[in-house]
Amino acid sequence: MLRMPAEWEKHRGTWLSYPHNPDTFFEKIDNVREKYVEMIYWVSKGEEVHINVNDEEMENDLKRRLQKYPDLDKNKIFIHKFPTNDAWCRDHGAIFVKDENNNLIALDFKFNAWGNKYPHDLDDQIPQKMAEYLKIPSIKIDMVLEGGSIDVNGEGLLLTTESCLLNPNRNPNLSKEEIEQNLKKYLGVEKILWLKDGIVGDDTDGHVDDITRFVDKDTVITIVEENKNDENYEPLKENLQRLKSFKEIKNIITLPMPEPVYYKGDRLPASYANFYISNYAVIVPIFNCQQDKIALQTLQSIFKDRKVIGIEANDIVVGLGTFHCLTQQIPA
Template sequence: DNGPIFVTNKKGDIRATNWEFNSWGQKYEWDQDNLVPPLVTKHLGMSRYDIPVVMEGGSLEINGLGTCITTEQCLLTDTRNPTMGKADLEKVLKDNLGFTQVIWLNLGLEGDHTDGHIDTITRFSDENTILTSMTADPFDINTGRMQHNLEILKAARNTKGEAFNVVELPLPAARMFLEDGTRLPATYANFYICNGAVIVPQYDDVNDKPALEVIRAAFPKHETIGIPSRFIITGGGSFHCLTQQQPKA
């Protein structure tokens, strides 16, 4: 979340964008966190663009063809960029990351201390296929949230004016909590796409296998690997939250 976000041009050149980080809306101490992007780019010998706007890597989901998906809950909080509205943020994203459109979902998962990062609920598997988290549990607050997001995605169009292929991805059936009663944002959508494989969180849950099958079908050229994530999720995220993708030079 506090690392550089890499961009490429049509020639294959890579640069890093360095956004401000304030610990997910000033929730924890972050006095050293903004040193990470300069240190990374220095180590890589890569130039970077410094952007004085608070933004986290997990708050943006991108298809590489001009479409970005995010959530209002995260980007429009008054603890990140209080003087900026939706139109202001869209302009910054388009100017610096090359987007041509932004799809705004409403809310993320209950218990997500990042204020609803998109990478815990909705992900692209290719330029036109979107995997989005769903649950049918009538007693779960996430049910209404995910249904609303699903409706937005089904109504959305890509940059060619075509409908996206929206695929429902189950959430874990069991709810998980810390000892103090805080709910954990357990999700299969926080998978990490690496070279030749997709690493998928597993929670010893009845929906582990069905979720793996959905993701496997969405990535036919990748090996789909499930790895236990019950301990990792106690930190508030899983494999995608732990990583930042760097394109090959």
């Protein structure tokens, strides 16, 4: 029997892939790396941080930026020359589960870059490399699944969206029932809670980690849009109604959407739900607007045992994701 621990359970470490793709971050790459290293600093206060780099040049760039934090514990930083196509380790990295004897296992689902939208030949090799480095078994699974498309409470519940997991660009040969069977078998869940759509600008076809997240076994936070003229208003309203209909969820805490963020005229998927829960800190994307304060205060009231850190993410979200999309936890 396999089980995927909840993100707030104890981590051995966090795995990342260093940002480098000019087609993802364009002219923002330098500032993206600065914010990325700030995230590494806070995460490393409580656990190991493993970072994939493509080559020595990237490794040197990373080390140079880390030097800006003189109190950083370098013994917790592990750099791996595992080349990637892009930085989104949540989706191309292994998904870690525990077996009945509490042994760590890496799940190697297929990765097709969100429906074959981008090159992914290197990314698809990462789970195997992670497992080999950690000297743990891996299970290859004949199903496309990204880590950002699911969220678990560690006690039998899984949240996901129809717009992503049932999209024909993922697993056209699998029925909804077969997808559910795989999720139950490999992630140790008993019930799949299906939401409908993600937010505007999300090129993943609607990952759940941009809209709704478990924060304890029967509590979720979910994003709402108050402006009825905003294109996210209706999808998020329907999402909230579905959450209210799930008897397994006892508490629903809402967070506002930030002010809309654009790049070259395109709406970006800016969302406070894309936070990452590490051992020491909860890393929250903020967007230089008045809603930032509400989001940070709300999350700090939930995660009383951790420091809630807001890191400005206006440039990172140009790549169409933020801190949760960049990270993958290794359970302790």
